[in-house]
Amino acid sequence: MAENAAKRLKTSDGGVTIGTHNGHFHADEALAVHMLRQLPTYASASLVRTRDPALLATCHTVVDVGGEYDAAQNRYDHHQRTFTTTFPGRPTKLSSAGLVFLHFGKALVAQRLNQGEDSEDVGVVWRKLYESFIEALDAHDNGISAYDPDSLAAAGVEKRFSDGGFNLGAVVGRLNANWNEPSPSDPVEAQAAEDARFEKASKRMGEEFDLDLTYYTSAWLPARAVVQAAYAKRHEYDPQGRVMVLEGQSVPWKDHLYTLEEEQKTEDQDKVLYVLYAEKPTPDAKWRIQAVPVTKDSFQSRKALPEPWRGARDEALDGITGVPGGVFVHASGFIGGNKTFEGAKAMADKACSF
Structure with a gap:
């Protein structure tokens, strides 16, 4: 040591x-x-x-x-x-x-x-x-x-580009100097x-x-304490703890979330699926709903936002989700937005049960 x-x-x-x-x-x-x-x-x-x-x-x-x-x-x-x-x-x-x-x-x-x-x-x-x-x-x-x-060789995985x-x-x-310098x-x-x-x-x-x-x-x-507090309160937003809300200001949360889940031996069915956070720390801020990736650097989500929502915006999104105030849902379903916290929370609730 x-x-x-x-x-x-x-x-x-x-x-x-x-x-x-x-x-x-x-x-x-x-x-x-x-x-x-x-x-x-x-x-x-x-x-x-x-x-x-x-x-x-x-x-x-x-x-x-x-x-x-x-x-x-x-x-x-x-x-x-x-x-x-x-x-x-x-x-x-x-x-x-x-x-x-x-x-x-x-x-x-x-x-x-x-x-x-x-x-x-x-x-x-x-x-x-x-x-x-x-x-x-x-x-x-x-x-x-x-x-x-x-x-990698056994799986037939090859690099697509240099x-x-x-x-x-x-x-x-x-x-370092080149050989012929x-x-x-x-x-x-x-x-x-x-x-x-x-x-x-x-x-x-x-x-x-x-x-x-x-x-x-x-x-x-400093973000660690914020995520710890949000993780401890997640059952207030969803009985299974699948929705975590970052109250106040958004912080880097992925590393801390995975660590907390590992430390507490969280079962797969009780892991966080969606994280809600304000775009900026002001009362009129819009809210984001982000699907938790399978791993920190993965493009695959544990549960992406529903396929029918993907690529829709504004009133068209409201009509599909049945939740007013929709802003957008990314075409891949990894993130979306709503004008209010209540709207983002409603989207999360519907996405969890979709």
Whole structure:
């Protein structure tokens, strides 16, 4: 288990140096270096990129090189044959990004939330950030596919088009020099040019990580309490709890809903089918009714709005549903709207029993 970062970090009079390997760089060590630099101890740390063991031995902290994982000595390599460490509760073997986040991630979150590392909120965001951001980098660096290749082949699933390398690993890969780009003949100048590219990659990875850290601490986490309250009241709107109402302002609800249902072991027949929320936090706001997806990123709904309603608008929609104030229902049936809460609630009631 990760230690409290603040207790372990010590600096020498000569300052702090982070070491990583030179040559072709990857997303994991680029992010690992960025994350360390966000902590006070490493804020002005110098960076050494080398594979020379003697130079690495002089570094305060070493990531992604050196053949050693020893948190007590601030050594975070994952390339050893015997390395099998994973994040708590997750199956993916860690890369240097995952190792640094395992040991320093709580400090990063705590710093942003201005809470102690042992607080519940810090733990919740720490786990969420790993699952939503870091784990994909760990898998990419360790050559782990998101889907089992054999299962895909057995099912006859083939890609319909190239995804163009739209992932952070590919973005960082493109920041390396091309094979035929000219390089300074002087080794010192050549290394400096390569290091400059790495710094650009680390900054790029850091921008994405910081955006996620900001989102999960300032938007996603506050939404958790709102969804918890709405989930607790859902039986007031439907005897089976199939309709959840976000009172006041709409918030990101999907992650929290699935987590609550899992934690409370909700039976399939009692799971939320529709979520109602106002378009904006004003008394005259129109209301939306959204069908809950089968999974967070799925285009398939647990129970889409009735087929006869789909694609209809305004008075035509009123005539089909028998509910006044209709605004629209999307052609796929995943979302609709009404001018009032009462209208949206009536639509939900009818959709549940359709």
